[in-house]
Every structure is written in structure tokens, then in C-alpha cells.
Amino acid sequence: RIRPLARTLSKWYGEVIGLNVLELTINPGITGVVGPNGSGKSTLFKLVSGLIKPSVGTITVLDQNPWGNPALMARIGLCPDYDNLNDEHTARYFLRIVGGLHGIPRPALDKRIDEVFSIVGMTDAADRRIGGFSKGMRQRMKIAGAMLHEPELLLLDEPLSGTDPLGRREIIDLVHLLYREHGHNVIVSSHVLHEVERLTDNVVVVYKGRAVATGHIREIRDLIDQHPHNIIVEADRLDDLVKRFVEMDSVVSVTFAPDRS
Template identity: 65%
Template sequence: MTGEGSGPQSIIRTEALSKWYGEVIGLNNFNLDVRPGITGIVGPNGSGKSTLFKLVLGLIRHNAGTITVLGRKPWGNADLHSSIGFCPDYESLPVDSTGREYLALVGRLHAMQGAELSKRIDEIAKLVEMGRALDRKTGGYSKGMKQRMKIAGALLHDPELLILDEPLSGTDPLVRKDIIDLIKRLNRDHGHDVVVSSHVLFEIERMTHNVVLIYKGRAVASGDISDIRDLMDKHPHNIIVEGRGIAAMAKLLLDRDYVVSVAFNDSKDSVTVQVSRPDDFFDGLPTLIDEAQCSVTKMYSLDDNLEAIFRYLVGR
């Protein structure tokens, strides 16, 4: 994936794409070039991820700019819809139907029927490890089972492109790992290109190196995760350090070139340190503690969240 150039390999491409709802901006001058593989879309709630997906799916029309999906314009393009599978972030399973009945309904919507449909349902259920739960009512499924069944519905018609909106939301760590492994297999072993969203960067890192960061309707950064991490490491961090003898450490910190400022909090045993290079601060901390002859009992970053990082990326 790259922000420069284009070609036949582009899965999703936008140029100066904008969408607004009255006075509310959904996407603003949004530029994106998604290539084959797995691409992660990361942003806080309200950043524009859902608007982007609706535009890709042809559910809404853009106000300005251009968008192509698999080389075609999505708005009003019914043929394109058969090439895309979508797993929404909301509950979409009919609670009084079994998994098999749900998948049969999805299949009929894609003009599948008879023995072909029955065979495909069994294949997909096995792929997402839901074969044993096919004949149970979906209302009794766990969160992880519901997510798997929604992914099964998105896969049933064998789409070229799979779009997963927050597929890990609300799942426990074990289920999360299983779904991440499934997503990777869908691309590696079955040839599906996948675009997956999350508001947790760590989750996306476990699936792919290709990442797009969205904030307030803009793509603020895109590329390899290592490049994204480099940008994030340049983000000034405010770190609170608490312990005994912290005043001596504060004096030493002022001589470090990666320290922007040091300020005492409510007591002499607590300081807020603003650093320009967090890695250098943490690497040098053991030496600082030894030189100051102090002890650190608690330490945490005030800026260790996507909102703070995105504000920095927008303003740089």
C-alpha cells in the first residue's frame, strides 16, 4: 500500500474524497491507495472509518473527489457488490434463526440455492470453525461465535474483497487471537484481500504491516507499520514519575537533550517529564535512577493513546 501512484493492483483508491452530512464532515480531502493483502484502518470512534466503508460499499454517495473499488466506481454499481463481502460492527444476526438458516438467507440473496448452497454453507462453517454450531439459534451464540458467523456470511459468496468493521470488538483475548489467525488465513490461503478496521493499533499490528491512520475524516498517515511507529515515536510524551528522591532525578533530567521540560506535581515525590524521544528516556532510566540514588514506585504516560498521537500527526 502506498500513498503515491496507482495501477491495476489498487484495491481501493480515493483522491481528494469528501463526504459531509449537512455541516458535519465525514471525510475531508481523503487520499488512499490500498493494495492487495491485508490493510488495517485505525482510528478512534468518529474518525471516519464507517463513512469510508459506506462509500466503498456504494451505500452512500460522495460529495467531492473520486473513489474506485476493484477498478470500478461503487455508487450505483450492483455488479461490484457481488465482489465485496462486508462484516458490520453491529449485531446483524437474526436471533431466532440458526446459523444454517442465516447463511441460507445470505446465500439466496446472492442467487445461490440447492445443493450448491448447502455445500458452500458447510465449507464456510468449517473454515470459520462454526460447523458444530450451525444448527443452534444465533441468539445463544457467544460474542466470538457471533463474530465468526458474521464473517461466514461475508465470505459465503466468495468475494474478492472482504471488509471487516471492528471484528475484534468485545471479544476476549483467546477469541481475539483466533479471529486474527482466521483473517490472516483468509488472505494467505484463500486469496481474499482484506480491509479491517479497529481503534486499537496493537490489534492491527498482529494482522498486517499495512496501516492507515484516520482522524477527523483525514488520512493522517499511511504505510508500513514500522514507518508509522517511527512517526509515533517522534510524538512528544508527557510522563509522570513518582517515587522517593525524585527531586534529585528531576535535576539530572534537565541536562538530557531529549527532555523538553520537568515540572513537579502536588508533591516533591511526583514530576511530569515531557520528552521528545520516549525511547531514549526509557532506555536511560536505569542509569538515571542509579545516579540520583532514588527509587521509582510508579510511572505512566499521559499521552499513551491514539487521540493524543493523532492530534500530533495532524499538527506536524
């Protein structure tokens, strides 16, 4: 069972807090981490993958502490939010480099590379230069690199970012395939709630470095709908508009800005 678990976990960058979590449990399957840019999603992924050490607290992944633990890191695959691909390399050469870093013997590596190209739908592009790839293809290449060594846990940080509708559809289908047919447990992040909703029902909402909600997407949507929204409206005839607003059952209050008459 895969249960990345954090208790009283904090990561500070100088005087700036990157993440502050009292308790967080992530169960097997596909889990979405959603929040605006800068909310702490990437910091969480770096902590889970052992790339950075918590300033305070503990994090346990696959029953182990990931910090300074190469054996555990070999069981985790990270697809970062940045593009680390060399445009001059072919897709196959890139995966050979990744496989070499994992110590996979060459005959087994070549076989695994062909398998991975088939899984991510890029067999026809295996010997093409990465510089000619679309954004969606580059994202799938990053996922291919993360899953090459057959990790138990895949961390996909903003894999849908910058992709067109077709690219998003392909990556969403790929994430489902990785779990359902290939047994990878997946934690995937996005700053767009409806994108996460297409990936999974299990969601963690991160905001200003805190995990503010966890659970089923339907329950979280209900919480969002119940939370009051402040809406700023500009109009030439505010008096008429206010009369309409106060007649609405959903409007709690109307306030004029100080610089408005």
C-alpha cells in the first residue's frame, strides 16, 4: 500500500514558507494536488521525492524517510514542472541517458525503452529530435523518463501545463493507463481544478503553503460553493445595479468602494 504521510511538516526558504502541513495522507491510486501557482505543490513533490529536506516535521513515503535515501528514490519517479529536455537529443537517446543513470543494463534497457514508447504513444517519434516535438509530446517524454525504471510511485508536476486540448486529452488518458493497466500509483498536480477533476476523484487542495482540504472532489466542490465570494463590479449606474443585487437571495451584502460616489 502506498501512503505518503506528512505530520507537522514545514519547509522554509529563508523567511518565506514554502509548505506548512499539519497532517496529510495520500492513499493508493491517482491523487490530484490542486492549487494556484506558488501555493506549494512543487515543494510537496520535492519533499516526497527526497530532493529537499523538511525544515520541521517528518514525511514518510513507502514506509521510509525519502531524504538521503537512494534506495527509496529508485522506487519513485518524478516528472518535474520544468522542461529538462535537450532539443538536440533524439527521444531514444534521452531515455538511454535516463536508463543509464538508473543502472539498467543495456539489453534490458533497450527493451524497456520500446515498451515505454508504446505506453506513452510515441513509438513513431522514438528516433526524432526532441527539438521538433510539440508541448504535449515533450510532456509525454518527461513522463516516459519518470516511469522508465518502473517506479511504484509516480509524481507528475503540472503535466498538463502549456498543452493544447488534444495534448491534454492524451496525457489524461495516459495517466489513467499508468494506474489501471501498469500499476503505477500517481500523484499529479495542476493549478486548474477542472483538469484535476478529469484525472481523479481524490484531491488535495494546497493554498499559500497549506493543505486546506483533502477528500473526494464532490465534497471539495461543495465546500467551495458554500464559501462566500467577493465580486467587484464596476458600472456607470451603480444605484440601479445595487437594487438588483439586494433582491437576490444569494447576495449577502453590497459595499461601495471608498473612491466611488
